Amino acid sequence: MFEALGLSQLAESVYLAMLQHPDEGLDVLADRLDVDHDQLRVALDELTSISLLQVRPGRPAPRVVSPEVGLSALLARQQAEVARRHQQIEEGTAALSLMLAGRAKTRPATGDSDIERLCGIDAIRDRLSDLARTCEWEANSFMPGGAQSEENLASSRELDAEAIERGVRVRTVYQDSVRNHRPTLEYARWLGGLGSEVRTTASLPLRMLIVDRRVAVVPLDTADGETAAIVISSVGVITGLTALFNSVWRSATPLGASRRRDDDGLSAQERQVLKLLAAGLTDEAIARQLGVSVRTARRVAADLHTRLGARSRFQAGAQALSRAWITADDLE
Template identity: 60%
Template sequence: MFEALGLNSLTESVYLAMLRFPDAGVSDLTRTLAVDEDQVRAALDDLARMALLRTPASGTETPRPVNPKVGLSALLARKEAEVARRRQEIEETRVAFTALLAQQSDTRSRMSEDGVERVEGIDEIRERLRELAATCEWEACSFIPGGAQSEASLTASRELDADAIERGVRLRTIYLDSVRNDQPTFEYAQWLAGLGSEVRTVPTLPLRMLIVDRKLALVPVDTENSAALAVEVSNRGVLTGLVALFNSVWKTSVPLGVTRRRDDEGLSPQEKQVLRLLGEGHTDEMIARRMGVSVRTARRVASTLLTRLNAQSRFQAGARAVAKGWIDPEDLG
């Protein structure tokens, strides 16, 4: 009924049930709708995000639904504004399209002159990676997100990495902590370390990246689909920023064989990162993808943290984690 406003069927059912039973808690809604508690909590997060739910900061009161005359009217107004904005964007795009096509050749030349070149398609990207590995002189720095790596990727990298190390190239590689959960990838990382490569891990990585001799960097255009299109960067200003990013993450990472310690609150680095992502409103699927773990693991960690914080929603969990000093407010995007 309200899908056009952004409510899926479950979220709509939870909202309508709360309007009928304003005092209903999570357990009541679970029984009434015959769904899992995690599904109800996810729906409550959606309602809070759409300003259809008032969540008390203290957590001592049951969240209450916003009057539909106010809440749904506001959603409708935002949708209408969004439609109008998109129409305007389409019109502006149509006007600019012809000019863009006319300038295409000039744009490609400018990209090359500015030190940014396109590398399109998985085959071309792999070929360029082989070329960079073969010509690397003294250092290669890599971010490798995604947890488990494909067999094809590991096979393609083995010979290149071994050759680089034999030539005296310093390899610095950062994987996700979750790499320990995938035996083939973990064994590959151990093999790298055994050859003298420096291998570290962190809870999350911002993107996939390779920096060669601090002269060239290869990064994907789309972090969700790194095989589709990458850019090779040689622009000195951009490279300086990418090298600084790598070194910043390197300082917070831990060597492959070192066990991360829990902090004074008993939180692991993985749990702290989940708290940050919860506070930013990420779903379990998004958290799992960012951390390279299964959705079930992400959901279990998130549920445990919500229970520890006595929070009714992930937004509230983030706020309470900040209030308790478990995470820094600046960590929330």
């Protein structure tokens, strides 16, 4: 039950037994669990190291800490570690973006280059138009951010129609929040009416377009904040991005279908909010991840707090873990 918190099975058994029989000595506890004293000592040390047991001077046996205090504190420490790792990932992503930008500057677009840098919205749109017109059989894209701008929708309409008419398989994944934005929803339905395949999911890892599994376009974060993107033709990178797309595509919901709820009664968006809450993200950051307003993010979070009977984010995370609504892997 507590494996998601990093607790071994033996330590969990010892902890639960001590909660149920707090006045029993260690000899009785070892007999009850059918373990020797060395095994019991290892489990006690493990529980003490994560503050689920407290050793008091002058007392032969440690005192068990209540789950409300001990497990909440443990979860809080894990959340702090996850936040630290999340910051490291963001810093690593920024460093990678800068590295790719530098490489693109020193390696201008040629037939032999596997990275091409695009600067400015006009250059990006021109390149996307070229790729759309030369696409032969497949175009896969992630469109995060929820509602799409009227300008972007208008510029894409003719290119999408031409590609689909040529027999290109066009697959697009939007975020669930587009279902609440009429212009984007109408555009997605229009795509579906032409024969395109459209699905939605709670959140998307990045914006990207993959053409014929030979070239991909992704945005580029730059130090000066300019609008930029890179065109990648490296076989290894394209293979990885295609695998990522297919993984998200399989779990996404077709646009014409209602959003499913799982066996716990959670929608994909609600489960994603739980993960982000447990990871320590703010309401503003959650809203950005899901492509929704801050008000919507707060409403979903408040509803989850009520269903879990939680009064804080930490408590909501602990309850969600204990009910197996999320796992330790989700926190990564």
